[in-house]
Amino acid sequence: ASTLGAAAAQSGRYFGTAIAASRLGDSTYTSISAREFNMVTAENEMKPDATQPNRGQFSFSAGDQIYNWANQRGIKVRGHTLAWHSQQPGWMQSLNGSNLRQAMIDHINGVMAHYKGKLAAWDVVNEAFNEDGSRRSSNLQGTGNDWIEVAFRTARAADPSTKLCYNDYNIENWSYGKTQGVYRMIQDFKSRGVPIDCVGLQTHFTGGSSLPGNFQTTLSSFAALGVDVALTEVDVTNASTSQYAGLTQACMNVARCIGITVWGVRDSDSWRSSESPLLFNSGGGAKSAYTSVLNAL
Numbered sequence: 001a002s003t004l005g006a007a008a009a010q011s012g013r014y015f016g017t018a019i020a021a022s023r024l025g026d027s028t029y030t031s032i033s034a035r036e037f038n039m040v041t042a043e044n045e046m047k048p049d050a051t052q053p054n055r056g057q058f059s060f061s062a063g064d065q066i067y068n069w070a071n072q073r074g075i076k077v078r079g080h081t082l083a084w085h086s087q088q089p090g091w092m093q094s095l096n097g098s099n100l101r102q103a104m105i106d107h108i109n110g111v112m113a114h115y116k117g118k119l120a121a122w123d124v125v126n127e128a129f130n131e132d133g134s135r136r137s138s139n140l141q142g143t144g145n146d147w148i149e150v151a152f153r154t155a156r157a158a159d160p161s162t163k164l165c166y167n168d169y170n171i172e173n174w175s176y177g178k179t180q181g182v183y184r185m186i187q188d189f190k191s192r193g194v195p196i197d198c199v200g201l202q203t204h205f206t207g208g209s210s211l212p213g214n215f216q217t218t219l220s221s222f223a224a225l226g227v228d229v230a231l232t233e234v235d236v237t238n239a240s241t242s243q244y245a246g247l248t249q250a251c252m253n254v255a256r257c258i259g260i261t262v263w264g265v266r267d268s269d270s271w272r273s274s275e276s277p278l279l280f281n282s283g284g285g286a287k288s289a290y291t292s293v294l295n296a297l
């Protein structure tokens with residue numbers, strides 16, 4: 001196959017990108033995106049600050065621009081994200097306790113009702129762990145240790161048709177505390193019947209030649225708990241071709257690794273643009289990392 005999406009589809013997987021609504025008027029950006037990818041994630045437009053700027057007042061215009069752009073082209077969409085310590089609207093940042101717990105539930109219900117039946121998956125909870133595997137302190141964590149399972153139970157009831165994912169960074173190295181902390185939570189959820197379908201590994205790599213230790217073991221270990229895994233926000237310092245090839249190969253080697261999403265199209269579109277971490281250069285040309293990924297799919 002000659003595109004990332006078509007190559008990934010040969011094994012039943014997808015290849016996606018983050019999309020920014022503000023760039024949908026850029027024809028270089030949209031032509032690469034429509035050609036290469038068969039999944040997209042809104043880079044910011046479905047986050048809590050975007051979707052509920054004032055309490056009880058939802059705003060879906062930017063998220064819908066991305067959804068509609070993708071849906072008109074037969075491209076699927078991952079939802080990102082419903083409950084997170086970051087990018088909360090101001091009114092939510094100042095809440096705590098039972099008031100915040102109810103606001104989280106209302107937020108999940110409001111956003112998921114709007115997108116009901118439309119999205120392939122939702123990152124229900126994002127980045128809830130510390131590097132050592134303990135829970136990250138946040139206003140959400142302050143509402144009680146059960147906030148994550150409440151978020152997932154609420155999400156399942158709100159839209160039973162979409163896959164529910166836990167998403168985080170620095171959970172790629174199997175010997176890392178944070179990886180183990182998340183692993184134990186997924187194991188606990190599966191053992192108690194808390195609804196969860198997938199783990200998203202953000203995969204923001206810092207370059208060099210080798211992958212974080214036992215990356216493939218991490219993928220297969222999560223999968224063995226009975227969840228899908230996906231690489232959800234891939235970018236690699238200087239787009240190391242060996243790391244890009246390696247992370248793609250690791251996903252290909254694990255049956256339940258269902259897809260790979262890069263966190264932007266061209267280097268100039270990246271939140272890490274000074275590190276040139278993506279598959280297309282700022283002019284829109286495919287980099288050597290693109291070829292290494294395509295060949296590994």
Ligand code: XIL
Binds near residue numbers: 126202233
């Ligand atoms: C980033 C976006 O790329 C930026 O545009 C924004 O300013 C901050 O958030 N982990 C995540 C993503 O889950 O939502 C973040 O996206 C990158 C880190």
